[in-house]
Amino acid sequence: xxxxxxxxxxxxxxxxxxPRMTTRKVNVFYGDKMALDDVTLDIAEKQVTSLIGPSGCxxxxxxxCLNRMNDTIDNCRVEGQIKLDDQNIYDPHIDVVPLRAxxxxxxxxxxxxxxxxxxxxxxxxxxxxxxxxxxELDGIVEASLRRAGLWEEVADRLYQSGTGLxxxxxxxxxxxxxxxxxxxxxxxxxxCSALDPIATARIEELIxxxxxxxxxxxxxxxxxxxxxxxxxxxxxxxxxxxxxGETSTIxxxxxxxxxxxxxxxxxx
Numbered sequence: 225x226x227x228x229x230x231x232x233x234x235x236x237x238x239x240x241x242x243p244r245m246t247t248r249k250v251n252v253f254y255g256d257k258m259a260l261d262d263v264t265l266d267i268a269e270k271q272v273t274s275l276i277g278p279s280g281c282x283x284x285x286x287x288x289c290l291n292r293m294n295d296t297i298d299n300c301r302v303e304g305q306i307k308l309d310d311q312n313i314y315d316p317h318i319d320v321v322p323l324r325a326x327x328x329x330x331x332x333x334x335x336x337x338x339x340x341x342x343x344x345x346x347x348x349x350x351x352x353x354x355x356x357x358x359x360e361l362d363g364i365v366e367a368s369l370r371r372a373g374l375w376e377e378v379a380d381r382l383y384q385s386g387t388g389l390x391x392x393x394x395x396x397x398x399x400x401x402x403x404x405x406x407x408x409x410x411x412x413x414x415x416c417s418a419l420d421p422i423a424t425a426r427i428e429e430l431i432x433x434x435x436x437x438x439x440x441x442x443x444x445x446x447x448x449x450x451x452x453x454x455x456x457x458x459x460x461x462x463x464x465x466x467x468x469g470e471t472s473t474i475x476x477x478x479x480x481x482x483x484x485x486x487x488x489x490x491x492x
Contacts, residue, residue, distance in 0.1 A: 234264065235479045236469035237456075244269040244409060244439040245290060245327075250304035252285050252294065259285045261463045263304075267409070272431060272440045274450035274471065277460035278486065283443045286460070287411050290441065291327035292320050308408065325352055328402035332414040334394035336386035336401075341378050344386045344397055345369060348405040364404055371437075372400035373430050392423025399430065403438070410434065412442040416449065428453050447487060451475050459483045 243266035252260035260282045267273055267290075275283035285294070292313060294300045306313050313323055325348065337344050345365045348354075355361035365382075369375040374396045378389070386397050395415060402410055412431070416424040431440060431453045444450050450457050451471060458468040459482070467474065467483045478484045485491055 234465045235467040235483075236474075238264055238266065238465075238468055240266040240268040240456075242269050243267055244309070246305075246307045247286075247289070248305040250286070250289060250302065250306060252282070252289060252303075253301045254297070255299045259463055260289075263465045265458060265465055265468060267439060267441055268456060269439050270435060270437070271455035272435045272442060272453050274454035274457045275441065275443045275460060276445075276447060276450050276457060276486075277466075278491065279445075281460040282463040283458075283460045284413055286465075287413055287441060287443050290409070290411055291324050291329055293324075293329065295320060322352070325405040326407055327409045327411060328405065328407035329411045329413070330395070330398050330402055330415050333418050334391055334398055336389070336394050336397050338385065338387060340383045341369075341386045341389070341397060342382040345400050345404050348401060352405055354405060368400040368404040369397075371403055371434070372396045373426065373433075374400055390423070392419050392426055395419060395423070395427060396430065399427075399434075403434070407438065409439045409441065412440065414443050414445060417445060424449075447475070459486065461486070 245267035247263060247265050250260055250263040251258065263286060275287060277283050288294045289302055289306060294302055302314065308326065337347060342365055345368050346361055349361060349364050355364055366375060369378065374393060377393060386394065389397060416427050428449065434440060454471045456468065457471045457474040459466045461482050467478060467480045474483065475487060478487060
């Protein structure tokens with residue numbers, strides 16, 4: 225699809241009444257190459273926002289902007305404004321360590337630390353000083369594993385290696401690790417792409433439960449998954465945000481021809 229056929233302004237409900245995060249005119253460059261072009265989008269509080277679009281469209285780049293993971297890429301430059309609770313996260317005085325506790329991330333491939341199940345979950349609370357004693361730490365670990373739907377499966381082997389779990393269990397362990405520091409926002413970058421259908425269904429159930437407590441942004445290559453788990457869906461194409469709105473509207477009555485073409489499988 226030609227760049228000239230992209231809309232000059234994003235179609236749909238860019239703004240929400242009570243956003244947890246706001247992005248305004250965000251541009252991202254890798255060296256001289258523009259990866260995101262003028263993206264403005266509100267992330268609604270305690271909802272799941274799905275980012276969809278063809279490979280290379282910028283959705284994962286945008287996700288990584290939300291907790292400054294792009295800072296780890298030497299030639300990456302981010303322009304524009306991104307706020308969490310009215311605080312500009314790209315302010316030079318912001319410490320990215322506590323920021324990434326407030327905006328946690330779950331990656332495409334499960335990446336438990338080469339430590340015990342207990343130590344995987346306890347790692348964040350320890351470095352952020354969230355527990356005053358062993359009893360408090362034990363409570364945080366158990367509560368996090370319960371919220372991630374993993375406690376019953378691992379309660380009798382907490383001190384065995386987290387890498388010995390199945391793929392789906394490892395991903396739930398990574399989610400438990402993320403929520404152990406009580407984040408405000410959880411970012412998920414294609415969290416089910418490496419999992420089988422049964423494990424995927426369990427993660428989707430978990431996402432549905434977690435949105436009662438957390439603001440969640442998920443990148444997914446599966447439109448069916450976006451339709452199942454999200455409240456709002458944003459469609460990206462060639463580095464631009466083309467359309468955003470209620471998920472049911474995006475999938476049944478998209479306003480832009482590009483969105484409709486992608487959803488109906490004419491390209492992607």
